[in-house]
Amino acid sequence: xxxxxxxxxxxxxxxxxxxxxxxxxxxxxxxxxxxxxxxxxxxxxxxxxxxxxxxxxxxxxxxxxxxxxxxxxxxxxxxxxxxxxxxxxxxxxxxxxxxxxxxxxxxxxxxxxxxxxxxxxxxxxxxxxxxxxxxxxxxxxxxxxxxxxxxxxxxxxxxxxxxxxxxxxxxxxxxxxxxxxxxxxxxxxxxxx
Amino acid sequence: xxxxxxxxxxxxxxxxxxxxxxxxxxxxxxxxxxxxxxxxxxxxxxxxxxxxxxxxxxxxxxxxxxxxxxxxxxxxxxxxxxxxxxxxxxxxxxxxxxxxxxxxxxxxxxxxxxxxxxxxxxxxxxxxxxxxxxxxxxxxxxxxxxxxxxxxxxxxxxxxxxxxxxxxx
Amino acid sequence: xxxxxxxxxxxxxxxxxxxxxxxxxxxxxxxxxxxxxxxxxxxxxxxxxxxxxxxxxxxxxxxxxxxxxxxxxxxxxxxxxxxxxxxxxxxxxxxxxxxxxxxxxxxxxxxxxxxxxxxxxxxxxxxxxxxxxxxxxxxxxxxxxxxxxxxxxxxxxxxxxxxxxxxxxxxxxxxxxxxxxxxxxxxxxxxxxxxxxxxxxxxxxxxxxxxxxxxxxxxxxxxxxxxxxxxxxxxxxxxxxxxxxxxxxxxxxxxxxxxxxxxxxxxxxxxxxxxxxxxxxxxxxxxxxxxxxxxxxxxxxxxxxxxxxxxxxxxxxxxxxxxxxxxxxxxxxxxxxxxxxxxxxxxxxxxxxxxxxxxxxxxxxxxxxxxxxxxxxxxxxxxxxxxxxxxxxxxxxxxxxxxxxxxxxxxxxxxxxxxxxxxxxxxxxxxxxxxxxxxxxxxxxxxxxxxxxxx
Numbered sequence: 087x088x089x090x091x092x093x094x095x096x097x098x099x100x101x102x103x104x105x106x107x108x109x110x111x112x113x114x115x116x117x118x119x120x121x122x123x124x125x126x127x128x129x130x131x132x133x134x135x136x137x138x139x140x141x142x143x144x145x146x147x148x149x150x151x152x153x154x155x156x157x158x159x160x161x162x163x164x165x166x167x168x169x170x171x172x173x174x175x176x177x178x179x180x181x182x183x184x185x186x187x188x189x190x191x192x193x194x195x196x197x198x199x200x201x202x203x204x205x206x207x208x209x210x211x212x213x214x215x216x217x218x219x220x221x222x223x224x225x226x227x228x229x230x231x232x233x234x235x236x237x238x239x240x241x242x243x244x245x246x247x248x249x250x251x252x253x254x255x256x257x258x259x260x261x262x263x264x265x266x267x268x269x270x271x272x273x274x275x276x277x278x279x
Numbered sequence: 280x281x282x283x284x285x286x287x288x289x290x291x292x293x294x295x296x297x298x299x300x301x302x303x304x305x306x307x308x309x310x311x312x313x314x315x316x317x318x319x320x321x322x323x324x325x326x327x328x329x330x331x332x333x334x335x336x337x338x339x340x341x342x343x344x345x346x347x348x349x350x351x352x353x354x355x356x357x358x359x360x361x362x363x364x365x366x367x368x369x370x371x372x373x374x375x376x377x378x379x380x381x382x383x384x385x386x387x388x389x390x391x392x393x394x395x396x397x398x399x400x401x402x403x404x405x406x407x408x409x410x411x412x413x414x415x416x417x418x419x420x421x422x423x424x425x426x427x428x429x430x431x432x433x434x435x436x437x438x439x440x441x442x443x444x445x446x447x448x
Numbered sequence: 449x450x451x452x453x454x455x456x457x458x459x460x461x462x463x464x465x466x467x468x469x470x471x472x473x474x475x476x477x478x479x480x481x482x483x484x485x486x487x488x489x490x491x492x493x494x495x496x497x498x499x500x501x502x503x504x505x506x507x508x509x510x511x512x513x514x515x516x517x518x519x520x521x522x523x524x525x526x527x528x529x530x531x532x533x534x535x536x537x538x539x540x541x542x543x544x545x546x547x548x549x550x551x552x553x554x555x556x557x558x559x560x561x562x563x564x565x566x567x568x569x570x571x572x573x574x575x576x577x578x579x580x581x582x583x584x585x586x587x588x589x590x591x592x593x594x595x596x597x598x599x600x601x602x603x604x605x606x607x608x609x610x611x612x613x614x615x616x617x618x619x620x621x622x623x624x625x626x627x628x629x630x631x632x633x634x635x636x637x638x639x640x641x642x643x644x645x646x647x648x649x650x651x652x653x654x655x656x657x658x659x660x661x662x663x664x665x666x667x668x669x670x671x672x673x674x675x676x677x678x679x680x681x682x683x684x685x686x687x688x689x690x691x692x693x694x695x696x697x698x699x700x701x702x703x704x705x706x707x708x709x710x711x712x713x714x715x716x717x718x719x720x721x722x723x724x725x726x727x728x729x730x731x732x733x734x735x736x737x738x739x740x741x742x743x744x745x746x747x748x749x750x751x752x753x754x755x756x757x758x759x760x761x762x763x764x765x766x767x768x769x770x771x772x773x774x775x776x777x778x779x780x781x782x783x784x785x786x787x788x789x790x791x792x793x794x795x796x797x798x799x800x801x802x803x804x805x806x807x808x809x810x811x812x813x814x815x816x817x818x819x820x821x822x823x824x825x826x827x828x829x830x831x832x833x834x835x836x837x838x839x840x841x842x843x844x845x846x847x848x849x850x851x852x853x854x855x856x857x858x859x860x861x862x863x864x865x866x867x868x869x870x871x872x873x874x875x876x877x878x879x880x881x882x883x884x885x886x887x888x889x890x891x892x893x894x895x896x897x898x899x900x901x902x903x
């Protein structure tokens with residue numbers, strides 16, 4: 087199935103679940119409302135025409151600094167800002183991140199049978215940093231969701247054991263958030279260098 | 280070196296002999312974490328054989344080893360384990376910082392990495408490189424051997440230089 | 449503690465109360481695979497439960513990628529799966545090129561594929577060598593590392609570094625293959641083939657090896673799919689999924705190769721799959737070297753004569769300028785000053801992405817502007833706003849890069865989908881029920897690379 091028919095088959099089945107869709111650079115993408123995540127994922131996994139049996143990846147993006155990162159000045163002492171000029175023109179531009187949303191959780195699904203891919207983007211509502219867990223459908227989601235919790239602080243409802251996986255337990259904060267400074271260390275032993 | 284140099288001819292010859300024996304029978308504890316481990320393996324194997332220096336037999340228990348080769352990036356999560364392994368080693372012991380991540384942290388200047396293991400352990404030889412070529416490793420090993428030779432019987436050696444404060448954030 | 453309620457003085461083994469033992473394996477342990485901690489709950493020798501704890505090599509790749517520009521992420525990608533760095537480089541570059549919407553010349557695709565397959569060879573050699581060493585076959589380890597050294601010398605010829613190469617750039621590769629690449633490649637492959645034949649004799653029908661590897665570490669195909677496992681691990685269960693065949697990229701659709709698939713999903717099948725994959729990789733590289741489109745223009749268009757640089761220097765030293773006045777020097781492609789001839793074959797034409805050859809940078813104003821616009825702080829490669837996911841076949845499975853761009857010179861988010869993460873998440877399930885001695889070959893066949901798992 088190509089990108090357009092993938093998107094159509096989901097939109098027809100769950101018309102109120104999908105708030106937006108696109109296929110930027112050929113990657114079929116659906117923006118879902120959080121409460122429909124599990125039903126749509128179950129449909130995608132079990133419907134024989136789609137048969138998305140692989141959960142390839144589960145990650146999150148923090149859009150709080152999108153479009154607001156300062157453009158560095160030409161000579162930092164002069165204060166003259168560089169105007170970002172001629173990028174490569176894009177005939178079919180991306181719609182951009184969902185409006186006013188800080189976190190989105192991104193799922194990449196793949197079908198072994200039909201060899202097609204789909205990306206699900208679930209924007210989380212303002213100040214609600216929780217989404218349903220997919221461990222009931224794919225056991226592989228267990229560790230992936232633990233990593234998203236560790237790095238971003240997004241909780242997964244229904245996860246059997248949500249704890250840190252890459253950082254140590256004494257670490258405070260969630261490193262991949264945009265407001266966590268890169269060099270802020272919390273050493274267990276030794277100096278804070 | 281330590282100022283009380285009241286060694287007699289026999290004692291200094293004995294120390295030299297002990298130093299000679301120690302430097303040609305190094306039992307390394309390879310604390311291998313990351314990419315440098317691949318160059319460590321390459322140094323230890325046929326092409327750049329490290330066995331000809333007498334250092335070819337790794338001992339995987341810290342109690343039985345005398346040189347701790349810290350190979351690869353040390354993150355803050357593994358740092359307490361590294362310190363504990365160092366503490367468990369019996370004197371005389373030496374530490375080699377293999378790879379630039381252990382020397383100064385490399386280019387992983389972020390929340391997760393220890394910027395140089397000399398902040399938690401005293402280091403004898405620094406082998407920079409990302410990863411260092413096996414020839415550099417062997418050069419570092421030879422410097423370590425000189426240092427081992429120069430260790431006095433009591434285990435005293437020149438104290439490691441304190442890390443210079445060259446970078447003020 | 450004996451239960452003697454039945455009155456007999458001897459206790460039956462079944463009536464004895466036993467306690468499970470909690471054995472902590474790691475994080476620093478002898479299997480030179482990296483640092484990982486397995487908390488095994490043992491009932492005698494059988495593992496009842498195994499908790500796997502990772503994260504000891506977390507180096508913040510994704511956070512660092514947001515602080516540097518697109519080409520600056522390249523050294524960080526090298527150190528992800530550090531035994532096959534060229535595959536990671538290629539995956540990241542192709543993801544960014546997909547985001548930019550540019551294409552690279554065909555020869556560049558061929559060069560990338562050749563080096564990726566050589567990297568895959570090195571990875572499988574390391575994996576099998578290390579796991580054989582842990583089972584006691586130290587000789588096989590030495591032989592395979594010897595073969596890997598030949599391959600690394602080959603890689604060094606092309607890229608300049610043995611392991612952490614940073615060879616690919618967004619929009620191309622750093623430099624073309626040297627003109628005399630085919631012969632050392634054939635020699636290195638002959639050596640590798642010899643080593644593989646020897647290791648095959650030593651291991652494949654070796655009673656000890658077969659007993660330890662067969663039937664241990666078994667995972668079913670359904671479980672493997674549900675955990676998201678890909679690569680040799682999945683193929684050993686009988687599921688035929690290889691990104692190179694099913695979602696081909698670069699020029700893989702033009703190469704003919706077989707994808708070995710196992711049947712039982714145990715360690716022996718994974719070993720056999722990897723051994724066969726190495727043969728297929730060598731086959732692919734030979735085909736690619738035959739079919740590769742012609743390289744840099746060997747003859748300077750203006751003078752029509754190229755002589756080796758050393759000869760030119762010698763002639764100039766004795767004052768024979770007249771003989772060399774109209775000639776051009778044939779220099780090593782990794783040396784500066786020879787860029788213009790090889791540029792069309794290794795880099796995209798898109799000027800906003802790839803640095804110009806040095807002759808143009810210093811020779812004309814357009815080249816200088818192109819250099820400045822790519823190098824000056826605040827400029828650089830700036831893909832349009834967007835998000836892409838690009839999967840390649842890493843040595844352990846599907847290595848995917850998910851790149852989000854906000855239009856500036858630094859990536860907004862770079863996510864690596866690590867293939868061994870999925871395998872490690874299934875490890876506790878695989879180990880349950882096996883003996884503790886079976887943990888060693890199982891863990892060896894997982895080919896856990898800490899740089900990729902923890903990033």
